[in-house]
Amino acid sequence: MPESDFAPWNDPDEKPLIRFKSVTKKFGDFTAIDDLTLDIYEKEFFALLGPSGCGKTTMMRMLAGFEAPTRGVIELAGQDIAPVPPNKRAVNMMFQSYALFPHLSVYENIAFGLRRGDMPKHDIGDRVAEMLKLTRLEKFAARKPHQISGGQRQRVALARSLAKAPKLLLLDEPLGALDAKLRQATQFELMDIQEKTGTTFVIVTHDQEEAMTVASRVAVMDEGRVIQVATPEHIYEMPNSVYVADFIGDVNIIEGTAKPVGSERYEISWADNKAPLIAASERPFSEGQNCHLAVRPEKIAISAERPADADNAVEGKVLDIAYLGNISTYHVELPGGQIVKAQAANTRRVSRRTFTWEDTVWISWTATAGVLLPQ
Structure with missing residues (x-):
């Protein structure tokens, strides 16, 4: 979803679907969530x-109703959800293990939650058929979970979670069990399904690439606090701290x-x-202030001669080379011992x-390639 078309967080009149207001969660002396304030909007695909x-799973468990905040309020659609039991919330959770019933068919797994609700019998069939179509599982409806692949089981769990049309779907490391290729394909499927249903998805992941691929916005967390919330592009290009710059991608x-x-x-x-380095920064720094210049490897050029018109040029020695097919990463040692990574695209097929x-x-x-950060 292009950011320009969908950015409710920039609209002051837009009311968030979920609000964490000064939420703290303690387990004994341990603070899992530390005074957290955060808004998540309807139709967002939000990544923790x-x-x-x-603290990301603790946040999710509080949304699902498995944990209560020690202090603060969590609102869903304007209402405090603390008194609402998990089964009465318009929230569903998809677990990492998928938790499918092994003795039930794919069809019955999806229908299970609907049968326990008060949906009329004839509507259940229609809804299950709709979910099977959405997740492209029509051909597998009669099979048991052990008769289908890991990727298909993942889609059954998703279909079951979406069957009751929750306002909010929580996904806890949902792709953790899949291999790399399948994981990538499934990320795009998830995005497609989220867009088609318009359900708000909140995904917990420790995989930065996954978060950057699927999410409309990402909250980068550390020790129970949200360090930065922004679109994937903003987090990558304009991190607000060395922690975020370092956590996302190579830097x-x-x-x-x-x-x-x-x-x-x-x-x-x-x-x-x-010679000093030159950097542009909208964030002000005073003379003599300690700073950190964060520069992504793909923004650093490598050449045999000193470039004539570069803002910053430093001589060094090639220490290591990582050949990754489409790109090569050069580890260059500078005179002071610092090692800088520079990337070059392998555009020609040469040995x-x-x-x-x-x-x-x-x-x-x-001068504009890097971000100047105070800490």
Whole structure:
């Protein structure tokens, strides 16, 4: 979904579907969620991303009703959901294990929740047929879970979760059991199904690539706090801290001290007897302030000669080369011992590399290629 078409978080009149208001969750002395405030909007595919133990599953369990906040309020569609038991919430949860009934067919697994509700019998058949079609499982309706593949079982769990048309679907590491290729294909299926149903999806994952692929917005978490919430593009190109820059994708972090040299331009002193680096930044820095310049490897060029017009050019030595088919990543050691990664696209089918180990090279990048961060 193009961001320009769908950005309710930028509309001040749009009411969030889910609101965490100063929510804290403690287990004994341990604080799993620390004073969290967060809005999630209707029809969003929202990702909670972070390392194990950062609190993302606890947030999800509170939304599902399996845990209650120690302090603060969680609202769904404007109502405090704390007093509402899990089975009465317009929320469904899809577990990592899928939790399918092994003795029931695919059809019966999907129908199970509907039969326990008060849906008329003739409507159940229609709804199950609709879910089978949505998840492309019509041909497998009579099979048992052990007779279908892992990817198909994942779709059965999804169909069952969506059958009761919840306002909100929670997905806990839903693709964890799938192999890499299937996982990628399933990510796009999930996005397609989410768009078709218009259900709000909240996915918990520690896989940054997954979060960046499927989500309209990503919340990067650490130790019970949300560090940054933004669109995948914004998180990647404009991280608000070294933690976020480092957590998402590959990045070079060069530490130094800043000195303003004009409108939104800074010189960064980073190594003894080395020319300062130049960086553009809308975020202000004072003279002598410690800073971190975060530059993605694909934004750094590598060349045999010093480029004539580069804002930043540093000489170094090739220490290591990672050949990844479409790109090669060069690990270049700078005079101070710092190692910087630079990427080059392998556009031609050649067996001979332009640069090899121990070669002296120049790495260069523009003043706007990096992000200047205070911490």
